[in-house]
Amino acid sequence: MVYYYRTDDRIIHEEEEISMGVWVNMVNPTMTEGEEIARKLDIDLQDLLAALDEEESSRVELEDGYTLILVDIPATEIRHDKEAYNTIPLGIILTKDIIITVCAEETPVLQAFINGRVKEFSTKKKLRFVYQMLFRVAALYQSHLRIIDKKRKEIEERIDYETEDVDLIDLHALESTLVYFATSLRANAVVLDRLTRYKRLEQYPDDKDLLGDVIVENQQAIEMTSIYRDVINGTRELMSSVLDNRLNNVMKSLTSITLVMGIPTLVSGLYGMNVSAKWVPLANTPYGFGIICIATLAVCLALLLVLKRKKVL
Known part of the structure; x- marks a missing residue:
């Protein structure tokens, strides 16, 4: 125009x-x-x-x-x-x-x-x-x-x-x-x-x-x-x-979770091996399964506390 x-x-x-x-x-x-x-x-x-x-x-x-x-x-x-x-x-x-x-x-x-x-x-x-x-x-x-x-x-x-x-x-x-x-x-x-x-x-x-x-x-x-x-x-x-x-924080959290979850996996893997019961600790002990679970949980909680003190979580 x-x-x-x-x-x-x-x-x-x-x-x-x-x-x-x-x-x-x-x-x-x-x-x-x-x-x-x-x-x-x-x-x-x-x-x-x-x-x-x-x-x-x-x-x-x-x-x-x-x-x-x-x-x-x-x-x-x-x-x-x-x-x-x-x-x-x-x-x-x-x-x-x-x-x-x-x-x-x-x-x-x-x-x-x-x-x-x-x-x-x-x-x-x-x-x-x-x-x-x-x-x-x-x-x-x-x-x-x-x-x-x-x-x-x-x-x-x-x-x-x-x-x-x-x-x-x-x-x-x-x-x-x-x-x-x-x-x-x-x-x-x-x-x-x-x-x-x-x-x-x-x-x-x-x-x-x-x-x-x-x-x-x-x-x-x-x-x-x-x-x-x-x-x-x-x-x-x-x-x-x-x-x-933020990505690093997510990766640290996932790594920490993986580390903590690895403990129960390791324990269950060892106790799941096909060996004689006499070589497995607490195999014949009353309430042995509960003791193992409580011990595993205690180790996991201790690891979480250590990771938190080191500010990983």
């Missing part, structure tokens, strides 16, 4: 067609829609639809008549019947009078502008608009990172009593997401670094300060990602140790 927006007196409204100062928002556009916009604005079709390729890397390209900026933004998806995070490209194209955004799906980054939740927003101040979008991207990363850490804490709270193998799988999924975030944030940092030296478009007085804020927020997101990765790695190692310790 292709939408046209324009701000007048800081109020955004939808337009019917392209005109000067319009923001063209393309959400998963078809090839026909892409060809039409590319023809009207004299933009290479591959550059226009570059953001639809999930493998496209973040970069800035200066072309004749327009500038292409590609950054990675966070997005949600359903993975194994659970909500998970990934990153997708967002394409921003600046022409002399028009700004174009291209994304494979609806994103909160752009919805904030459409819904009028961003102050001092104007489609006519294109470079400032770009910086405001990048600021929202960094803020969205930080928001998702906090949610990821909250999920980790929920798993960590269950370690003492409800830890399951699925928790290890969930932690691995969170760690994988952080790897994707770290890669995308570092690539975005390269784009921001290049924009600090970008003089092609007119910059308003506050633009440089805003770009500095974006760089700070992006760097903070990178640091948060690194910290949360280390914390998740520690949580995963702790959980693995807890599961291994």
